[in-house]
Structure formats: C-alpha cells, structure tokens
Amino acid sequence: MIRGKYVTLRGLELIDAPEIVRRYNDLEVRRFLLSVVPISLEEERDRIKRSWELRRKGEYYMFGIELNKPKRLIGTCGLERVSHIHRRAEVSIAIFNKTYWDQGLGTEATQLLLHFGFNLLNLHSIWLAVFEDNRRAQHIYGKVGFQRVGTRRQAIFRDGRYIDMYLYDILAEEYRHQLERGTA
Ligand SMILES: CC(C)(COP(=O)(O)OP(=O)(O)OC[C@H]1O[C@@H](n2cnc3c(N)ncnc32)[C@H](O)[C@@H]1OP(=O)(O)O)[C@@H](O)C(=O)NCCC(=O)NCCS
Numbered sequence: 001m002i003r004g005k006y007v008t009l010r011g012l013e014l015i016d017a018p019e020i021v022r023r024y025n026d027l028e029v030r031r032f033l034l035s036v037v038p039i040s041l042e043e044e045r046d047r048i049k050r051s052w053e054l055r056r057k058g059e060y061y062m063f064g065i066e067l068n069k070p071k072r073l074i075g076t077c078g079l080e081r082v083s084h085i086h087r088r089a090e091v092s093i094a095i096f097n098k099t100y101w102d103q104g105l106g107t108e109a110t111q112l113l114l115h116f117g118f119n120l121l122n123l124h125s126i127w128l129a130v131f132e133d134n135r136r137a138q139h140i141y142g143k144v145g146f147q148r149v150g151t152r153r154q155a156i157f158r159d160g161r162y163i164d165m166y167l168y169d170i171l172a173e174e175y176r177h178q179l180e181r182g183t184a
Contacts, residue, residue, distance in 0.1 A: 006067065007074070007108050007109050009112050011063065014049075019073055020073075024044075025038045032131055033094060036158070058084060059082050060080045060082060061080075062076060063078055065109045075095035077094070079113060079116065079126070086124070088123060088124060088126065089121070093113070093137075106137075107140045107144060110144050114170065118172050123172065130168065138166065145178045148167070149167050149168060
C-alpha cells in the first residue's frame with residue numbers, strides 16, 4: 001500500500017468490481033477515458049485478474065484509490081505499459097466517484113503514483129495522454145510537475161467530432177528537483 005495523507009493506493013480485489021462497474025458506467029466519468037462503451041461486472045472481474053498477471057510480469061501496476069477516512073474506494077489509477085529497458089511508464093487515473101472531485105484527491109493520488117514510479121520502480125520517465133478539453137486533469141498534471149510535450153492531432157472521435165490528445169511527461173531528475181524544492 002502506498003499511503004498518503006488523504007488517500008491510499010492499494011491492490012484491487014474482485015470484491016471491488018461492482019462499485020467500479022457502477023461508477024465507471026457513468027458517462028460523465030467515461031467521457032475523458034479512452035472507451036465510452038459501458039462495461040459488465042464479468043469484464044471488470046477479468047480486467048482485475050488480468051492486472052494481477054501483468055503486475056507479476058512487471059508490466060502494469062493497477063491500484064484502487066481508497067479514501068483514508070472513511071475507508072472507501074473512490075477510483076483507480078496505475079502505471080501501465082511499463083518498460084524496464086527504457087524505464088518508462090504511462091499514468092492512468094480516474095476518481096470514478098464524482099462526489100470526490102475537486103477536493104485535492106486526484107492530485108494526491110497522482111503524486112503517490114509518481115513516488116511509486118520514481119522512488120520504488122526506479123523509472124526514468126513517466127508520461128500520459130489527456131484529451132484537449134479535460135482541463136481539470138491538465139491542471140493537476142501541471143501542478144505535480146508534468147510538462148506538455150506534444151499533441152496527437154484529432155486522435156479521438158467523441159461527441160461527433162475529432163479532438164486532440166495532449167502528451168505530458170516528467171523525468172526522474174525533474175521529479176527529484178521538485179522534491180528538493182518542496183513543490184512535488
Ligand atoms: C481528473 C481527475 C483525476 C482529477 O481528480 P480530482 O480529485 O477532481 O482533482 P483535484 O481535486 O486534485 O484537482 C482538481 C484541480 O482542477 C481544478 N479544476 C477543476 N475544474 C477545472 C477546469 N474546468 N479548468 C481548470 N482547472 C479546473 C480545480 O480547481 C483543482 O485545482 P486546485 O486544487 O489547484 O484548485 C478526476 O476529476 C477524474 O477522475 N475525472 C474523470 C476521469 C479523468 O478525466 N481521468 C484523467 C484522464 S487523463
């Protein structure tokens with residue numbers, strides 16, 4: 001477990017699947033994720049089981065985001081496409097319970113992922129992709145030290161039109177520099 005002040009990143013259990021399915025099938029949550037197609041309970045159970053296999057191989061570390069008080073699963077996040085040759089990984093995150101948006105919890109969960117990636121997995125670079133209109137997510141990525149490094153133009157078809165996908169990354173040395181300055 002990776003414990004922060006307000007949230008803890010923990011392994012997912014099959015028993016978490018119903019809450020995840022119920023919340024992720026809310027289109028307001030899914031509209032900023034890659035698939036808008038609703039998921040079933042069985043699919044979510046499979047996804048959790050597959051994430052355990054990938055974790056054993058060191059390719060994907062998926063966590064539940066649990067509120068510390070009261071203990072409650074409010075989202076999931078992870079480092080995926082982990083390459084131990086290039087020492088890089090991609091961030092994914094969603095606070096699927098909207099009641100908890102805009103309370104600083106996504107920021108803390110992202111900081112915990114960076115700590116996990118840089119300090120525990122010894123990664124060199126962590127990156128992510130975010131939709132052009134997902135201003136809330138872009139705000140937190142900038143706040144924790146990611147830089148916008150590129151654009152995949154018209155990469156996503158949503159709501160009847162193509163939108164851009166922005167690429168962000170942060171290097172280990174930048175992360176460490178921020179820690180020294182006390183801003184991470
Ligand atoms: C994106 C997400 C993880 C952020 O988590 P969160 O807990 O709501 O984020 P936080 O409360 O830590 O921070 C939100 C920040 O965005 C700001 N914000 C909110 N709406 C905003 C907007 N429209 N434009 C700019 N900033 C905005 C808030 O003021 C806050 O900043 P502050 O703390 O400096 O005041 C969460 O909203 C979510 O899961 N959304 C749906 C799925 C998703 O978008 N995942 C990311 C895919 S790349």
